[in-house]
Amino acid sequence: MTINHVMVIGAGQMGAGIAQVFAQAGLNVKMNDMSQDALDQGLLGIEKRLGRAVEKGRMTEGERKAITELLSTTTDLKDAADCDLVVEAVVESMDVKVSVFQQLDEIAPSHAILATNTSSLPITEIAAATQRPEQVIGMHFMNPVPVMKLVEIIRAIQTSDETYQAIEDMTKKLEKTPVEVEDFPGFVSNRILMPMINEAVYTVHEGVASPEDVDAVMKLGMNHPMGPLTLADFIGLDTCLYIMEVLHEGFGDSKYRPCPLLRKYVKAGWLGKKSGRGFYTYD
Ligand SMILES: CC(=O)CC(=O)SCCNC(=O)CCNC(=O)[C@H](O)C(C)(C)COP(=O)(O)OP(=O)(O)OC[C@H]1O[C@@H](n2cnc3c(N)ncnc32)[C@H](O)[C@@H]1OP(=O)(O)O
Ligand SMILES: NC(=O)C1=CN([C@@H]2O[C@H](COP(=O)(O)OP(=O)(O)OC[C@H]3O[C@@H](n4cnc5c(N)ncnc54)[C@H](OP(=O)(O)O)[C@@H]3O)[C@@H](O)[C@H]2O)C=CC1
Numbered sequence: 001m002t003i004n005h006v007m008v009i010g011a012g013q014m015g016a017g018i019a020q021v022f023a024q025a026g027l028n029v030k031m032n033d034m035s036q037d038a039l040d041q042g043l044l045g046i047e048k049r050l051g052r053a054v055e056k057g058r059m060t061e062g063e064r065k066a067i068t069e070l071l072s073t074t075t076d077l078k079d080a081a082d083c084d085l086v087v088e089a090v091v092e093s094m095d096v097k098v099s100v101f102q103q104l105d106e107i108a109p110s111h112a113i114l115a116t117n118t119s120s121l122p123i124t125e126i127a128a129a130t131q132r133p134e135q136v137i138g139m140h141f142m143n144p145v146p147v148m149k150l151v152e153i154i155r156a157i158q159t160s161d162e163t164y165q166a167i168e169d170m171t172k173k174l175e176k177t178p179v180e181v182e183d184f185p186g187f188v189s190n191r192i193l194m195p196m197i198n199e200a201v202y203t204v205h206e207g208v209a210s211p212e213d214v215d216a217v218m219k220l221g222m223n224h225p226m227g228p229l230t231l232a233d234f235i236g237l238d239t240c241l242y243i244m245e246v247l248h249e250g251f252g253d254s255k256y257r258p259c260p261l262l263r264k265y266v267k268a269g270w271l272g273k274k275s276g277r278g279f280y281t282y283d
Helices: 013-024 036-055 061-070 077-082 094-107 123-128 161-173 189-205 211-222 228-235 237-251 260-267
Strands: 005-009 028-032 071-074 085-088 113-116 136-141 150-155 177-181
Touching: 005 013, 005 077, 013 028, 013 036, 013 061, 013 071, 013 136, 028 036, 028 077, 036 061, 036 071, 061 071, 077 094, 085 094, 094 113, 094 123, 113 161, 123 136, 136 161, 150 161, 161 177, 189 211, 189 228, 189 237, 189 260, 211 228, 228 237, 237 260
Parallel strands: 005 028, 005 085, 028 071, 085 113, 113 136, 150 177
Antiparallel strands: 136 150
């Protein structure tokens, strides 16, 4: 199947990065969000990153201009009516995602693939909310999207081979590496990563070490590029908590219980880098 027109829903840190890599691969991309402000911020971030790429000599001014021309923004979901592929990257909530997919199912052309960038929720349940479950799939990008090479591809139990193949081909076109995984809570990436982050929060909660020292141990001792608490702030503490809740509920195993300190920070609105405060403070 030919994919030329793409819509990315949600212009947060993931959505804007996803829109950027599709445009860089030569596709027409509409970025959708309920908030014009989020769209403006998302577009500004893309323009800054492309500008830096030109400064560093990784891209010509002509290429930057061509990429920018492929990108547009809209607050109207009905603009998905001419899209071949929609990638949803809204908040990590089943209710919100199901509502978006049900609307898209009415709007998008019958051949269109509906993909979700969910980091943990069951793709099978999202697919079942539509009349085209065989064309629903998980396309899980990593943060920061323009830099990270992996896309985890998750089939719902209903996903057709044709849909899987189209998304695997598209991932390669984006110059990323696809890895196919089964539809289980947190897939592979967050089933392994998030309990480590949650355990790092417990070590702070129990007074074993400060956030700085926990991060120093994992950076200097294990060669992680970021310590787990810096990474948690980078991902978003709300997203980390949602994922832990999906693991806890999905497996019914107490080893996945979210740390009370993580809950407290999210309740305080300390969501990490995006809100200016998490385990660290940001300008
Ligand atoms: C939660 C989920 O569902 C799944 C997930 O995504 S989990 C999160 C997965 N991601 C990670 O684990 C990231 C871990 N951290 C890293 O790999 C690195 O710290 C990093 C790539 C983010 C930054 O690398 P660094 O070497 O420390 O910093 P820096 O030298 O400033 O950046 C390296 C490159 O990344 C780019 N970069 C850094 N942050 C960026 C961002 N937020 N967006 C886009 N590009 C970014 C920089 O522009 C730079 O590129 P150039 O050299 O080409 O200009
Ligand atoms: N953060 C990460 O590292 C990663 C996150 N993910 C997943 O990507 C998704 C998005 O995460 P992230 O980008 O971090 O989140 P953000 O909070 O940065 O962005 C989410 C965006 O979606 C918007 N939004 C919410 N509901 C709707 C809706 N119904 N229609 C259109 N837009 C909507 C939000 O608007 P508003 O702010 O106005 O509510 C916000 O702009 C989640 O499913 C997350 O699990 C996947 C990989 C990594």
